[in-house]
Amino acid sequence: MPRPYTRQRGEEEIDVEDVARDPRPGMYAPNQLSWASDDRHIASLLAEPGAIAPQLIAWALDADGRMAPARPSVQPDFSFAGPESPAFETRMRRERPRSWTDGIKCYSWGQAPGSNTIIFQANGSVYIQDGVGAEPELIVDAQTHHAGLAGGPILEPKLSPNEQLLAFVRGAEVHVLSLAARRGGAAAGSGSGAAGAAGAREGEAHGGSGMTAVMGAHRADAMPISPPLSHERSADAMRDSPSPFLLGVLPHGEPPWRVGVVPIQRSIGASPGAAMHGHIEFRAAEELERYDGYWWSTDSMWIAFQETDESSVPPFVIPRPCGELDDDKLAESIRYPFAGGNNAIVRVGVLAARGGADAPLWLDLGIEWERRPTPAAALSGDAAPLTDDAPGADTAPRADSAAGGARGSRKARSMEPTIPYAQPRKRPVQFTTQRDERSADRPAKKASHPPQPALGNYGSTGYARFHDGYLLSVDWGCRGELYVQVEDRTQRVLRLLRFAAPGAGGAWHVPQMSMPPLVGTVVIEERSTSWVDLQTCMRELSDGGVLWVSARSGFRHLYRYSAVGACEGALTAGEWVVDTIAAVDERANLVFLTASLGDVSQRNLFSAPLRARHGQPRACSPSELPDDALMGGPLPSPLPASVATSAPPSLEEPTRLTREAGWHEVEISHDKTRFVDVFTAVGKPYCVTVRRLSDGELLAVLYQTQDPRASRLPLPDPELDTVRSAQGDVLNAVIYYPPARFARPWPLLVSCYGGPGKQITANSWALNAAMREQYYAQEGYLVMRLDNRGSARRGMAFAQALRGQLGNAEVCDQVAGVKRLIERGLADANRVGVVGWSYGGYLALLCLAQAPDVFHAACCGAPLTFWTGYSTHYTERYLGLPDTNAQGYRSSSALSHVPKIRTSASLMLVHGLLDENVHFRHTAVLIKRLTQCRKTHELLVFPREGHILSEHEQRIYMEERMAEFFHVAIGAGRAAGRASASGSPAVGDKDPGRGGGGEAVGLSGRRTRKGR
Incomplete structure (x- = not known):
């Protein structure tokens, strides 16, 4: 191809280097903004113009919410001092949220009342800092490995709500580390007075013997530290804005280390290529935007975790022509769920946070996991599904289908009997028996999918079990309940399940190892003839009810449900959508939400009354769903009038709280008096302010874009x-x-x-x-x-x-x-x-x-170019299953249209x-x-x-x-x-x-x- 004419460009013109540079001009802005529990500090990750690795910074506020006197700090940061070649698993985790920077990648505030403790991860290791004026302490060194414990990268470090324990995932198992020793100001078991004795007792209570081990002994190559930042550079970056504290910085030339007890492995039974604990599967991060694989209970006593078994998902090999990476590996193998094929088998277990490794209490999610052959078209790349004798049909192993078969048998795996419903089981013990009487009388529907064995109901609730499905979210309630969202494989039925809290004695009194799964209550069920919107806005209320966002009216709106699952009515209505629930203030009877009200190109903050003022909108009846609504066949469009129900009339329009036209991302303080507003609009680079929640009055300007480009x-x-x-x-x-x-x-x-x-x-x-x-x-x-x-x-x-x-x-x-x-x-x-x-x-x-x-x-x-070669959740959401919509897959494939190119x-x-x-x-x-x-x-x-x-x-x-x-x-x-x-x-x-x-x-x- 001939080279084009190249002209001279001035300094103030865009060239391809500017197009390729990341971040883009003016896109340096604080991200992961959050309030400390004391509501006096706000933290954020922020990269300075020209830098790649972000710094962890914090702003201090006075009691009235205005900026405290600035105390600038300029010290070395945690940028990685050299080219980084992270492990394949780490690279894949970065790919999902599209994050490739080094240095500090994530942080979180402690949740104890009035706390401003902060935890962060930098270059793989985990640090903790007791307040913005303290020095960070290394508590888990990525370079240190302990005998008998799994190795690999440290993933998802999280403080317990009471800040006494640290959990993380390593080697596909959940680990817990006691922080009692550092809280006492001395190494665990060091014998230095009461603090040492307390640390030793805590170590014993935590499952150890009170012996100590070096968690992060200094190594010259363990933590490269970048050169000090210049005062001029820091001042330029924060000009015209309050000077923040730099968190996560160390005294120059003094790498950190800390002595503590050895972490305890809490989960057991992980197996390479099979069960993994605390790990999310590919689709959770890529399609569901869920990056958590375990969850602390609010009382710090329990950890709910996800077990992911990908053994039924055929491995997909990605060749590596440049084998100099990762010790000359010539290929990478990933478990990729292709449309129409197997998904990973996922279940949720609950473990006590303290003690040694133990068998968990499993939750019955009401899903019968299906094993099916991966369609040959997904493996071969043809536009339409192939027959079994087509080329490429046997390029990957197949697992047993639901009907049985010897290929891909997993009988040798010792964990097999613990997979839910892999074998016949006795009826689960009922912990809650709330019954939806309407569901019990629902007429049976004709199945458009090939006949399957009868699945039965979920407990005694009258709801049919899902034939394959997805785990969407897990949340702990304030009383110890677990809320779990699941949807069926077709993504046309979504349920909110509630699992009972531990008994009065603080535990589920079920014999270990032989315990049945814990059955939950179906609190809410959403149905649609197309697909159900993913629900990320659920909020629990003090009376046990929940706030819920649903698109049943044709637009995403807010509904209030009682503790027994009765819809009390809509809180918002109209031809606009609710984006997020920003906060709930039950004392003021207000819910704060972001929405598109007024202009779909904008996002603003609004408040609405928390109590519904009208009756319940009519839900879609199952009898109104077409017979082929179960497995992805062609469906009528637009929705039938009986399904696209109208919202209650004359609901009071929410009150807008953000003033400038544009895009607002907000974080509301815990006491519901202030909010951080990250504002931008066409022609207006990012500006971060603190405002009064009641009237939007400006209290402080935290950041204004200073990118010279x-x-x-x-x-x-x-x-x-x-x-x-x-x-x-x-x-x-x-x-x-x-x-x-x-x-x-x-x-x-x-x-x-x-x-x-x-x-x-x-x-x-x-x-x-x-x-x-x-x-x-x-x-x-x-x-x-x-x-x-x-x-x-x-x-x-x-x-x-x-x-x-x-x-x-x-x-x-x-x-x-x-x-x-x-x-x-x-x-x-x-x-x-x-x-x-x-x-x-x-x-x-x-x-x-x-x-x-x-x-x-x-x-x-x-x-x-062909949809049988893409992932299950995304593809089937819009096209259904390949065996029920073969024509849709064929006509949607770009390969079918190549002859039309001129x-x-x-x-x-x-x-x-x-x-x-x-x-x-x-x-x-x-x-x-x-x-x-x-x-x-x-x-x-x-x-x-x-x-x-x-x-x-x-x-x-x-x-x-x-x-x-x-x-x-x-x-x-x-x-x-x-x-x-x-x-x-x-x-x-x-x-x-x-x-x-x-x-x-x-x-x-x-x-x-x-x-x-």
Whole structure:
């Protein structure tokens, strides 16, 4: 491909290095903001401009909520002093929340009343700090291993609510460490007075003998410490803002260490490739956004934990062409649940926090875990499911199905009898027998799925057991109850289960080892003919009731339920959605929530009365669900009127508490008097303030963006616009205009994502800092972002346009946006390109194939090309199961549409070989199909990168190649070619009177300064 013309760029222009740099200009902002229990301190992770590793900082407030006198501190931080090559498991955990920085990654405040103790993890080791003025103490060293205890990275360190114990996961087991020794100010068992004796007694009570062991003896290579930060750098970063404390910093040149008792392994029975304790499975982090694998009870007596058994999920091998990483490993193996195949078997157990390793009390989640063969199409990459004799059908082992079979037998595993329902069991003991009388009379439904053995009811409640399902969340109640959310495999039924608290003696009095699982009560059941929204907003009330968010009315709204599961009515209503429950103040009879009320591109804080003022909205009756609503067959759209029930009339509209138009993320203090407001909007970089909750009065400014790039680089405000789709829906769009010197109509580049549940047009500074969009606009392109049907915060009817078939409505809506810009005379109809990553890469490919008259070039990054090769939860949520919606899977596959791509179209594929989410084989089978159909394409492969490119130089190269691609396909290169053929001037030469024509469009390369 010919190299484009490269012009000189000034210091105040965007180049590909700016596009590739992360974080983007002005996106340095405090994250993980939280209040200490004393409500006098606020902590956050914050990276200074130019730095990658964040620092842990805290602000101190006076009693009235205003800023206390500043006491700046400049000391060494915990940045890792060199290139990091973390273990594969650690890299995978970072990939899920898209976090690749080193140094301090997470922290939490202690929960004891009035406490400002803080715990954090840096470079794998765990530290604790008694207040913002204290020095951090190393309590678990990642480099230290103890005989008889599991090794590996330290995961999820958490203080108990009373701050006496520390739990963490290591080697797939839950461990607990007593902190009594350090609380006494001396090493456990050191014999130094009462503190030493108390420490020894605590060690014995904790399951040990009172003997001591070095937990973090200093090693020269155990904790590299970065050079001290300069005072000038710190002052610049916090100019015009209150000076915070720097937490997690050490006296220069004095690495920490601490002596304490050896941690106790509390869970038992983990096995490599099988049962893991305290571990979350792939789908929990990637699709459910749940990153916790265990949970402390509020009284610090118990730990609930997740057991994950992935042995029935076939291993998927990712080759590593660059084997210099991880001791020359040539491949990585992950357990990836493909659509239609097995999920990991998950159950929840409860352990006493103190004592030695012991068998847990298991909870009966009401799920019969299914074992099924992984569809051959998921393994081979074909667009439609294959037969068993098709190529690739036996490329991975299969586990037993529910009907039996010898292949993949697990009889040799000693833990097999403890898997719930793997073998016939006696009827579980009933701890609660609350019965929904309406459920008991529900008529039996016809099954659209192949016949299965009768599953029976969940205890005596009248609710049928789920045939396969998911664990969504686990929460402890204030009285010791456990609340667990589960949903069925089809994701059309979601239940909130409540498990009884321990008895008066503080324990569940059930014989160990032979105990039956504990059965819960179904408090709430949500049903839908499409899918049930994931519920992350549940809040327990003091009377045992709960606040619950449901989309049963067609929009996510807030409902109040009694302790016995009766809906007392809706608290909010209307054609807008509740995003989060920020806090509940029962004394003031108020609930605080963030929502889209007023403008879907904004998020604001509101308050609403906590007591429902109207009757219960009618719930969807099971008899109104279609017979094929169970296993993913085609369903009617839109929802039947009987299902999309109306909300109670004349509910009082919530009171808005945030004042500025834009996007607000809030954290409310424990005493419900103040809130931290992280505010941003188009043209307004991040600003973090403390405000009074009652009236929004400003109390303190904690942080204002000081990134010099945000002011140096041209980042003009894009235009927030709307487009009417062919179906009449109003679609939100963002338009980036080129400088006036470029004549129109301009070449158009569509930057898309398009996947369900996302929003890329929110009113925030992130639109200004969208560097790829700003770069192409600077180079003479008109750039559009558009939220098509299926995007977030628009209600269920808008989302359900994708139901049963992906890729159709999305393309139609993107086409509507393009045509509108052409009609306005802004875009050149002959030069339209599209770029996207992941789902956006899939959509870009479909735009080129399904709308060849509209799109002429596409750059597809990590494209998802066939849905049988993607994960269960995400895919089946929208398409159902492959064996019940084969046509939907086939028509949704990009491979089916490759023949429609025109030979004149330009196509570029970009992918990382180590992609653990959208595997590289998606691109590999696409290349095979393109070759079969004689479709020209370009390929850019990154051997050492995963789903998102993490190395800066790799990103620079990618952006250079993409810029060259679009320059030739739709930019100045294309215009010059057309001009030569027709004798007409190129776009840059049109209308010289409009601002210096002749400048090339779509120019790539790094910044060229004078003299270079």
